[in-house]
Amino acid sequence: MYDKLLIELSRPGHTGFSLPELPEYYGGAESILPSSCLRKSELDLPELSEPEVVRHFIALSVKNHHIDKGIYPLGSCTMKYNPKVNDVIASLPGFSSAHPHSPADCVQGTLELMYDMQNILAAISGMDSITLQPAAGASGEFTALLMMKAYHKKQNRKNIIIPDSAHGTNPASVALAGYNMVKLPSNNKGLIDTEKLASVCDKDTAGFMLTNPNTLGLFENDIEKIATIVHESGGLLYMDGANLNALLGLVRPGDMGFDIVHFNLHKTLSTPHGGGGPGGGALGVKSFLEPFLPIPVVSRKSGKTEKYTYFLDFNRPDSIGKVHGFYGNVAIAIMAYAFIRQLGPEGLKNIAKTAIINANYLKENLKEDYILPYDSPCMHEFVLSGDKQLEHGVKTSAIAKRILDFGIHAPTVYFPLIVHEALMIEPTESESKQSLDYFISVMKQIAREAKENPEIVNSAPTNTPVGKLDEAKASKNLDVCWKSKVYK
Numbered sequence: 223m224y225d226k227l228l229i230e231l232s233r234p235g236h237t238g239f240s241l242p243e244l245p246e247y248y249g250g251a252e253s254i255l256p257s258s259c260l261r262k263s264e265l266d267l268p269e270l271s272e273p274e275v276v277r278h279f280i281a282l283s284v285k286n287h288h289i290d291k292g293i294y295p296l297g298s299c300t301m302k303y304n305p306k307v308n309d310v311i312a313s314l315p316g317f318s319s320a321h322p323h324s325p326a327d328c329v330q331g332t333l334e335l336m337y338d339m340q341n342i343l344a345a346i347s348g349m350d351s352i353t354l355q356p357a358a359g360a361s362g363e364f365t366a367l368l369m370m371k372a373y374h375k376k377q378n379r380k381n382i383i384i385p386d387s388a389h390g391t392n393p394a395s396v397a398l399a400g401y402n403m404v405k406l407p408s409n410n411k412g413l414i415d416t417e418k419l420a421s422v423c424d425k426d427t428a429g430f431m432l433t434n435p436n437t438l439g440l441f442e443n444d445i446e447k448i449a450t451i452v453h454e455s456g457g458l459l460y461m462d463g464a465n466l467n468a469l470l471g472l473v474r475p476g477d478m479g480f481d482i483v484h485f486n487l488h489k490t491l492s493t494p495h496g497g498g499g500p501g502g503g504a505l506g507v508k509s510f511l512e513p514f515l516p517i518p519v520v521s522r523k524s525g526k527t528e529k530y531t532y533f534l535d536f537n538r539p540d541s542i543g544k545v546h547g548f549y550g551n552v553a554i555a556i557m558a559y560a561f562i563r564q565l566g567p568e569g570l571k572n573i574a575k576t577a578i579i580n581a582n583y584l585k586e587n588l589k590e591d592y593i594l595p596y597d598s599p600c601m602h603e604f605v606l607s608g609d610k611q612l613e614h615g616v617k618t619s620a621i622a623k624r625i626l627d628f629g630i631h632a633p634t635v636y637f638p639l640i641v642h643e644a645l646m647i648e649p650t651e652s653e654s655k656q657s658l659d660y661f662i663s664v665m666k667q668i669a670r671e672a673k674e675n676p677e678i679v680n681s682a683p684t685n686t687p688v689g690k691l692d693e694a695k696a697s698k699n700l701d702v703c704w705k706s707k708v709y710k
């Protein structure tokens with residue numbers, strides 16, 4: 223029977239059997255299944271027409287907010303437009319139907335792409351070697367810390383220094399990796415105080431985790447001095463690369479003195495994220511850290527016919543081991559690769575420049591209406607404080623909800639922690655001048671409402687499918703199960 227099937231399938235032009243066709247080919251379901259397992263009556267499935275199904279899902283999709291629907295100025299998250307062609311490329315059958323257990327010679331194309339991607343990311347970051355394995359930014363941080371541990375193996379260095387503006391995943395990764403955290407207060411410009419840094423760097427310092435530009439959207443001008451201080455103490459300098467969108471093609475972490483950097487492929491390189499991933503937290507390191515990279519590393523060797531062959535190198539005795547099942551989220555790497563190859567070096571540079579111009583345009587237009595605690599040119603994002611509105615009884619959380627009424631996703635709020643009533647705004651390069659102007663007009667209107675009629679802001683949102691929720695009740699009496707009563 224199988225022979226018959228194979229002959230049929232191997233005929234030129236045969237595109238395969240669809241599932242319902244198969245039993246028929248074999249001579250009906252009766253020839254495969256015992257009669258006791260066969261259905262005696264028709265299955266009573268609900269009948270829906272295609273338009274009904276399409277309308278149902280479209281209606282659901284427009285109830286939600288997403289980047290294809292409107293502005294998403296979520297600071298620190300880089301919610302840029304994800305070109306659809308990235309998905310088309312990642313869905314090509316050669317990529318999407320490859321099994322993770324496929325032998326290397328059956329997936330040479332995918333391995334070549336991964337190898338190429340490693341080289342491209344090394345060139346973008348100024349690092350020597352890359353792993354694509356970590357699943358997201360936080361997973362890249364954790365991998366980097368494990369590599370630091372392996373590097374300092376004999377020295378028992380136990381501290382990691384983190385600025386007080388850092389993203390919450392930084393201290394969490396430090397704790398997870400078994401290090402102590404040393405918190406470094408920022409100076410009055412929101413930047414690293416190099417004297418304070420020098421005073422905490424010592425023989426116990428394993429490394430310094432720094433986000434540049436930092437979470438206030440400010441570039442650390444003293445970065446070379448910072449690198450010298452950390453290196454003189456014997457520590458490693460790690461860059462949280464979540465904000466790399468501001469640097470693409472302009473400056474490279476490797477040239478600034480960083481020893482390790484993680485990418486957020488799902489932010490900077492335009493692959494989907496949110497809802498916990500899956501993302502891509504590729505990690506770049508200088509050559510002296512290369513032996514510690516997670517296994518496997520995608521490598522290349524020259525074959526007999528002078529053709530290159532690509533393989534997964536597991537033979538790495540100093541490796542920290544695996545940090546992800548198989549080889550990481552390969553489809554995310556493919557989408558990011560497609561994005562990079564379409565834009566080229568000049569396109570990448572334009573991303574950073576446009577993101578910076580867009581953020582400064584918003585900042586300059588909003589600083590009269592909201593407090594701007596650090597008034598200096600910003601990179602790709604900036605942070606306002608809602609303290610002026612708080613004087614009228616309007617909290618930043620209410621401003622965030624009122625923004626939803628205008629078809630805009632709320633900015634990141636209450637982070638970074640060093641800004642009171644923080645509103646962290648990142649427009650990205652995706653937004654046009656019209657859309658930035660719309661955002662400005664909405665923010666100005668909300669500032670006016672907060673002053674003249676705070677109730678409008680405090681009772682928002684009123685235009686969304688779900689109105690204002692009772693947050694206290696929701697946190698104390700959480701019941702998120704749809705129709706939960708039915709199942710009890």
Ligand SMILES: Cc1ncc(COP(=O)(O)O)c(C=O)c1O
Nearest residue numbers: 298299358359360389391462464
């Ligand atoms: C500065 C910074 N570091 C790290 C992360 C963590 O990245 P991920 O969400 O991919 O784990 C984020 C995420 O928003 C971030 O903004």
